[in-house]
Amino acid sequence: MAPPPAAGVAFEPGLSALHPNAATPTGGFPNMSITVTRDWLNRRHRTLHMTIRDIDCATFDVAQTIELFQRWKVSLFSFFAGGYITTYPTNLPWQRMAPGLNGRDLCGEIIDAARKAGIITFPMIDLGEIPLEVAERNPDWVGRKADGSFYMKTDGIATACPLGGYIRECSIELLRELTGRYEIDGIKWGGASYGGVPGVCHCEHCRQRFAQDTGGSLPDKRSPEYEEWRYGILRETVRYLAEAVHQCAPIPVMGNLVWRLGRGQEVDDLCRSQDFVQVEVQTRTWNIQDDDSPASWDRFSTPIETTRYVSNLTRRPPWVVASTFLAWPWRRVAVPHAEQKLYLAQIAANGGSPMANLTTGSPLQHPDPRSFSAIEELYNFMADHAGVYDGDVSAARVAIVYDADSAALARRQNRLERGFLIEIQGAEDALDRAHIPYDLIPSAGLATADSRRYACLVLPAAEALSDEACAAVERLAACGVGVVALGAPATRDAAGSLRPSPLLALLGAGTIGDPQPFLRSSPHLGPSQAYLKHDGRHPIVAGIECPLIAVAGYWHPVTPKAGMAIPVRRGAAFRLFPEGLSRADQPDPDEPMALVRDEPTVRTVYYPFQWGYALSRVSHPDNDLLLTNAVQWAARDDVAAQLKGLSDVRLSLRATPGRLHCHLVNTTGRRRYLTEFAPVSDFTVRLACAKPPRAVRQASSGAALPFDWSSGWAAIHVPRLVDYDVLSLELA
Known part of the structure; x- marks a missing residue:
């Protein structure tokens, strides 16, 4: 049986652990007394989400669906309950009751059947979309364009403003109705419930609030100031909806975050507002509504990256949701069995609770069930070996540090892909290929990090690393934690202005200069080729048989401090064509391309160039080895x-x-x-x-x-x- 709420067990919402050893709760809500059972809260679950469309309600077979979930060994699922699709006979006039209900209480049937089967349910509320007839009766609930017209999600559905009454006041009414009618394990907010329009919202709520908060007027187009303000409203709304649930019932709340590493506002504080965190890795391809653009794919290892990062922001295992369909835009064709199983398995293997998104009602109503066998196989495996998953923690001895300020700077400078993600994801891929376990941790967690937790930190493209984070890196290095740094760490402030790097001394550099290109094309030489050269003796170049390493991108001139080993230097660039003249005409400049500090307690390796970009261009194992050898050496072979x-x-x-x-x-x-x-x-x-x-x-x-x-x-x-x-x- 799914555990009902029980008295006498305190429930602390909003716990967070920015680092695996951080034990101090953050977030939380004052003046609240919340009691629910704990035994299922911290378990790793086998989860599903059901999007119940209005046309699914009449033929939805609850008994057979729950029987199927039992066979799959699903332990928890969420489903559409309220909002623009309402699956129970509501008394609230502004809710759009699914036309196929005909008085049926589908929501209640699902909750009761799941409870009898021992499966936990989270009814989902989506308040981001407003039926047009409701919006026209309540225009102050809707996001507005500059001309006063509604922002529309699609035909017949308007987009809610997060400051409007639909999300603020109506959420309380809906929660009271649901929690007063049913015995609910928890509430899930659909991601659209946090509101937000594709442009600037010019509704009266936003006009007044923006003026109150900033002293200015709303811009015509999104600006950095508006984006920062808008994100503040998002944080406020997430917290408001979490507190609303706790005020109505002693149950946990889960919010859905649509987030990709580096590509938008950070999820750290959003995670701290939730009792459970759901984050999406749904997207496989980017083909939405466009017949002309070339196809692009998300990395196959996206579930690894997302799960490892988000699991360091909350003590409870995150729910990481992957579509069972070809996202995007094809919701009716299934992902093949092999891909679906391994996509979900990467979540299970890295500390998350895999969630499969069923987009078309019950699985019994799906036109293409081909991915379901993958869910059944994986979830049965996890259930049969629950002791492997419940209460587990990462045992990685290496951590890649993700710095949100550096990501934000790269976005503002329109070099997020080429100047930031290519470095951090290149490091992930190289360590994955070398089978070196690693965590992906936020730089904000370094200040409280235990020096015994990791043997090595990797700092890729951390140009805007804060003084506090730099001091934490220095503290950890002094305690014996190895450091491998790439590029120009901590050389810019959050606004992008150059500054003296507080990390250079630790990394063995006195000064650092402006970036220079490796491949210097000119009217005289034409296309060129460039190489690093190495001494063949130091462990960081072990296994690189050729004395030259192909390279591309940009490098920084650095002045090494006394006592630094320099096993890698820059060779001279020279012409590519014609091949008979493809030779070096000038002596090698020999600038340092690797600074190695080796002391009894401190080991650092610094590559003052775009290692990840070079790897993406060259794609050669030697370039991999530059990083993986450095990590292994700096960690003193403690890579687990x-x-x-x-x-x-x-x-x-x-x-x-x-x-x-x-x-x-x-x-x-x-x-x-x-x-x-x-x-x-x-x-x-x-x-x-x-x-x-x-x-x-x-x-x-x-x-x-x-x-x-x-x-x-x-x-x-x-x-x-x-x-x-x-x-x-x-x-x-």
């Missing part, structure tokens, strides 16, 4: 896991009390969409453990796997990996 070859097997390391769990997701041979698995066989995974483990088991087979232990490493032979599996070590 080792696996030779099989670069498309994604490895994640998690821990529960007394056990270490190595998650393996096999994306070998992936071609979007992935339509089949390419099993790999007979390989060895090496995991760090101080003593020989008592046993090692493979989750899929239940078999005890053979292993050897030596010098703090267990070498485990894996006979076969098909798609997703977990190796669990019982520690001595």
